[in-house]
Amino acid sequence: MKIAVCIKQVPDTEAEVKWDTPKGTLKRDGMSPITNPFDEFALEEALLTREKYDGDIVVITMGPEKANDVLRNALALTANEVHRCTDDAFAGSDTYATASVLAAALKKMGGVDVVFCGKQSTDGNTGVVAAEVAAILGWSPLTYVSKVRQIDAANKKIVVERAIEGGNEVIEAKLPAVVSVIKGINEPRLPNLMGIRKAAKAQIPQWNADDLGVDKGKVGATGASTKVVEIAVPPPRGAGEILKGELEDIANIVTDKLIDLKVIK
Amino acid sequence: MANDVWVYIEHKEGETTPMSFELLGIGKTLANELGSGLCAFVIGQNVEPIAKEAFQCGASKVYAVEGALFKAFNAEAYSKAASFLLNKHKPELALFRATSQGTDVAAASAAHLGFGLCTDSIGIRGEGGQIKLTRAAFGGNYTVTVVNEKAKPQIATVRPKAFAMPEKDASKSGEVIKEALTLGEADLNTKFLEFIKSQVKVNLVEADIIVSGGRGTGGPEGFNVLKELAETLGAAVGASRAAVDSGWMPYEHQVGQTGKTVKPKIYIACGISGAIQHMAGMKTSDCIVAINKDPDAPIFKNATIGIVADYKVIVPKMLEKFKSKLHK
Numbered sequence: 335m336k337i338a339v340c341i342k343q344v345p346d347t348e349a350e351v352k353w354d355t356p357k358g359t360l361k362r363d364g365m366s367p368i369t370n371p372f373d374e375f376a377l378e379e380a381l382l383t384r385e386k387y388d389g390d391i392v393v394i395t396m397g398p399e400k401a402n403d404v405l406r407n408a409l410a411l412t413a414n415e416v417h418r419c420t421d422d423a424f425a426g427s428d429t430y431a432t433a434s435v436l437a438a439a440l441k442k443m444g445g446v447d448v449v450f451c452g453k454q455s456t457d458g459n460t461g462v463v464a465a466e467v468a469a470i471l472g473w474s475p476l477t478y479v480s481k482v483r484q485i486d487a488a489n490k491k492i493v494v495e496r497a498i499e500g501g502n503e504v505i506e507a508k509l510p511a512v513v514s515v516i517k518g519i520n521e522p523r524l525p526n527l528m529g530i531r532k533a534a535k536a537q538i539p540q541w542n543a544d545d546l547g548v549d550k551g552k553v554g555a556t557g558a559s560t561k562v563v564e565i566a567v568p569p570p571r572g573a574g575e576i577l578k579g580e581l582e583d584i585a586n587i588v589t590d591k592l593i594d595l596k597v598i599k
Numbered sequence: 600m601a602n603d604v605w606v607y608i609e610h611k612e613g614e615t616t617p618m619s620f621e622l623l624g625i626g627k628t629l630a631n632e633l634g635s636g637l638c639a640f641v642i643g644q645n646v647e648p649i650a651k652e653a654f655q656c657g658a659s660k661v662y663a664v665e666g667a668l669f670k671a672f673n674a675e676a677y678s679k680a681a682s683f684l685l686n687k688h689k690p691e692l693a694l695f696r697a698t699s700q701g702t703d704v705a706a707a708s709a710a711h712l713g714f715g716l717c718t719d720s721i722g723i724r725g726e727g728g729q730i731k732l733t734r735a736a737f738g739g740n741y742t743v744t745v746v747n748e749k750a751k752p753q754i755a756t757v758r759p760k761a762f763a764m765p766e767k768d769a770s771k772s773g774e775v776i777k778e779a780l781t782l783g784e785a786d787l788n789t790k791f792l793e794f795i796k797s798q799v800k801v802n803l804v805e806a807d808i809i810v811s812g813g814r815g816t817g818g819p820e821g822f823n824v825l826k827e828l829a830e831t832l833g834a835a836v837g838a839s840r841a842a843v844d845s846g847w848m849p850y851e852h853q854v855g856q857t858g859k860t861v862k863p864k865i866y867i868a869c870g871i872s873g874a875i876q877h878m879a880g881m882k883t884s885d886c887i888v889a890i891n892k893d894p895d896a897p898i899f900k901n902a903t904i905g906i907v908a909d910y911k912v913i914v915p916k917m918l919e920k921f922k923s924k925l926h927k
Contacts, residue, residue, distance in 0.1 A: 371857050431715070462716065462718055465674070465703050466707065467710075468707070469678065469711055474675075474789050475703065477674070493792070495795070498699040498700070499699060500797055501796040505792060506792055508789075517850050518849075559747050559748070561748060563744050564733075566744070567740070571882070574901070574904060576899065577905065581912060581913055584906055585913060585916035588906065589917055589920040589924060591904060592865060592886070593925070597865055598833070
């Protein structure tokens, strides 16, 4: 089975993020970058799938040289192959442009049965790239997946559970499929020391726009249809009120205040 | 009209909730700003009852693709139908709720049409005929406003509960325009097998009130009193990442950057310190009540009402007062 994983490098979720407000870009220097937390579940699901059904794992990312770190982490976790999609023309891509590049890379790999990705990134937070990739390629869109029940590569079939509002939906789909996974689908493992050492020395192959056959005019800042016109710091919520006094009185006051909002029925 | 505002109406096998129509509220405001019309669009097996309610909520027209194939939600089928309608009529803007269904249909429709979209919008305004969409970025510490100059229609998903509900007028009606789309089961790669209903009574994203617990609750038992308070208030139960990662609550309850983004009218945070990653998911709640033993906990900076106390002591007292005041 050929298993692909799309991952992204994001700023650490615990760190305070700084914008370069005049430029409208993120100040990435001095920030410790990590693998997007949701993508760790995607990588683990790929590893579990390979253990269960055999096959190869190919991990891709789109990003500048710094993004090699997340691919090295994937290699340390024993991914068979990694590729970094990178080109000056890709900078400033919106979700559709990003999905177009990833879709081109998945097509270039050839013979992919299943693609795993995280349900969203913790920086962009859009949660739409997986669905867009599936739509571009015409592959089965399987988003918010909380359980992969079965993959039958011979009969080109997959059965998953999707965690949506109010419960879990069971879906049967044809392969190839794009599966975006939620947190909790598995327990991601850590790479071992030998894997880390080996990955540190690995050459990371690159694919540029020409390698991928991507039209440079349709990606990056030039191709993006959405344009950022303003970055602002939202007004502070305003100083709240700290209730002081005996707890009995506080309980009385806070319940009165909340009932007065006329939200509680 | 070519610069109409369209609102996608979500349903589950024909069943709607009042929230299905919520975006007709902001849709009307925008249509007025742009001097255009407000339309709804529905994909389903029998759209008439849904269209009727959409008219009452302010839509003047309802565009629809109808057929047995569209009985249950299928992301592929619904997106094909939605992008077919959008491509044919090219409205100015199409709004979807940022739910699992809304996001999937919006994303795939945008991809079918070949352009990007703005997700989880919390601000939308029409200015000089141009639509500006604002979304929160990086833990809500910044807001980013985008415009789409190249593509039409602009597609956006909107954070549930970010805007006021539409006013309902039972006397209103309108025109249903049904468009035929030839699509069969053979054209689809995915098939719905069954739905396993969750045991959770109140859905976090739809909830008006959320009672949430964090590391400070000290363990799974700590959530018992929070669940009791939630039950009394008709609230959903939330949890911080720390509480979920410790295995005290299942992931479906997690609020924050790696969990759900919520915007209830009342958010009661118990034993939650207020890490950036948690605040990102609840900072836009209308009223935040913070209960924490530590007077220096960062959550107090964003709280509407702060109580420096052990939740174990204050929550049972609140519960007792609520029960007597609400006659429960």
